[in-house]
Amino acid sequence: MNRIMIAGTASGTGKTTVSLGIMAALNKRGRKVSPFKVGPDYIDPQFHEFVTGNPSHNLDSWMLDENSLKYLFQRNSKEISVIEGVMGLYDGFGIKKDNGSSAHVSKLLKAPVILVVDGRGMSSSISAMVLGYKKYDEAVDIKGIIINRLSGKAHYDLLKNCIESDLGIPCLGYLPNKLGISLESRHLGLIPAQEVAELRKKVDELADLIEKYVDIDALEAIASSAEVMESAKNPCEKLKGKMKGIKIGYACDKAFSFYYDDNLKLLKEMGIELIPFSPINDDDIPQDVDGLYIGGGFPEVFAKELSDNTKFRSNLKKALDNGMLAYAECGGLMYLTKEIKTLDDEVFEMTGYFDARSEMTGRLQRFGYVEVDVFKMRTKAHEFHRSKVIADSDITTAYDVYKIRNGVINKQWKCGFLKNNTLAGYAHIHFYSNPELLEYMLKRIK
Structure with a gap:
């Protein structure tokens, strides 16, 4: 090798x-x-x-x-x-x-x-x-x-x-x-x-x-000349084929493209059929999907195009209101709020699923490694964003976030939202960091 x-x-x-x-x-x-x-x-x-x-x-x-x-x-x-x-x-x-x-x-x-x-x-x-x-x-x-x-x-x-x-x-x-x-x-x-x-x-x-x-x-x-490595074991072997027959749509266009390739591969290995869709170009989410995965990216850069596609936004909100499973990270979270305010103070209407607003800022709001508690499961993650989400009502936050140094918590805050069957937050999660969390989320499919 x-x-x-x-x-x-x-x-x-x-x-x-x-x-x-x-x-x-x-x-x-x-x-x-x-x-x-x-x-x-x-x-x-x-x-x-x-x-x-x-x-x-x-x-x-x-x-x-x-x-x-x-x-x-x-x-x-x-x-x-x-x-x-x-x-x-x-x-x-x-x-x-x-x-x-x-x-x-x-x-x-x-x-x-x-x-x-x-x-x-x-x-x-x-x-x-x-x-x-x-x-x-x-x-x-x-x-x-x-x-x-x-x-x-x-x-x-x-x-x-x-x-x-x-x-x-x-x-x-x-x-x-x-x-x-x-x-x-x-x-x-x-x-x-x-x-x-x-x-x-x-x-x-x-x-x-x-x-x-x-x-x-x-x-x-x-x-x-590199030394021979011993073969490592597949840590997700037990998940192979476990979700056969499930279809997951994932947002994939110039606004949403931040996915770890190994996350997508793991979903496929579990037997899931992945179907790409574009919130910018499509009229609706893919037919007959059981859930949605909306990754990060640059929704603020393409906010006008996302906002102009009112048909897609309406259909997505309807699917989430009806209880479809969805997981959104960072830019995906922003897209599910009511609006995005850009650095130029322009405001563009988004999906409006969460009663909150997204606002770009001139500096990093969060940056670096974190640990999150979600569904009472601890997992490692990463945050990097120059935006903040402001709730317009008393929305229950989805999980706790911790900054830990030398085993000691030096910062702690709440993040993300959980509504019906939709989990959205700023943290980027590598599924191999906690496969049990992924399995738990997928079992929520109705």
């Missing part, structure tokens, strides 16, 4: 650009690339899929136990796996290096690490920096260095000589400071169709630059 992790010394070192370039270069060589992303992020995996043509999977060692993480990696790995890290190599949940960090995941998966370093303004000091990352946890297998943002080959040769002579870690190449390629940190659903062709062109150019400046042959050799 060939694999490498592309990790950075810190956020902003260029690991995403390097990761995408390596994926694109390998893809151009005809390799079947399996992309992965450390952490709970939804944005980078969609770019991974755009570049490779294969779905990207999240590897989050805080939300998932070790066996589950290993199982999902093994199940989704093909010819060569490229894992993009998160933040700096050792940055995770809190200050514990083995709690959600790229380093932790690399050790669990026995994945060789390629460390991306920003080399601007450095000479011999680069050896001291790389040595620190190597010594901080020597169980992390740093196999190669890629140096980013250099003025040219002479600077690279200087830094390469320092690192290889001082530390014996091979340098695999570099990227010039001015590539002439800017990959905007934008969600693909927000990119107009005419810009997608331009993005494809940029990705092809990036693949060529990686081939020119990085030793892809050496990188592939490192990937093939």
Whole structure:
């Protein structure tokens, strides 16, 4: 099982650009690339899929136990796996290096690490920096260095000589400071169709630059040298086929696209037929579905289009009023309120199922890992939103949310709504973090 992790010394070192370039270069060589992303992020995996043509999977060692993480990696790995890290190599949940960090995941998966370093303004000091990352946890297998943002080959040769002579870690190449390629940190659903062709062109150019400046042959050799992993057990084996015959519709368009691919796969493995629908383009929910799954996304960006589709909003509300099972996360929660107020103070009517309003704010309201108590079950989750929901009446909140550090609750609040058979809240849940909760929710189907 060939694999490498592309990790950075810190956020902003260029690991995403390097990761995408390596994926694109390998893809151009005809390799079947399996992309992965450390952490709970939804944005980078969609770019991974755009570049490779294969779905990207999240590897989050805080939300998932070790066996589950290993199982999902093994199940989704093909010819060569490229894992993009998160933040700096050792940055995770809190200050514990083995709690959600790229380093932790690399050790669990026995994945060789390629460390991306920003080399601007450095000479011999680069050896001291790389040595620190190597010594901080020597169980992390740093196999190669890629140096980013250099003025040219002479600077690279200087830094390469320092690192290889001082530390014996091979340098695999570099990227010039001015590539002439800017990959905007934008969600693909927000990119107009005419810009997608331009993005494809940029990705092809990036693949060529990686081939020119990085030793892809050496990188592939490192990937093939990864240790053999013991097979992990399927933590959801007992759920296979358990919901056969059930149909679930899930919102899937440019407004709603934040789904962990493994969540959708698990539903299918349970025997559920998944049917996509678009709250922007469709007149009604799919016929004969037993439940609905409305993920996150950017409903505030497409609020006018969502609001203009009055027929769909009316039909959805009618189905929920009649007791249809529904689960909505973050953007899905916002869509089920009465309205969305944008940063421009424009107000757009939404479904109106919950007696509440959604309002965009200029700053993050909640960000980071949380634990939630829902249906008297505790599960790990993640929140990231710049909006707030304001209830217009005395609505019972759906669950308790906890921020926990070192086993101690340092923040606690209420979140989400439960009405009839519809559960909606801001927390994003990976179904493998608590399969029993998923099973319990699905058993509510009437």
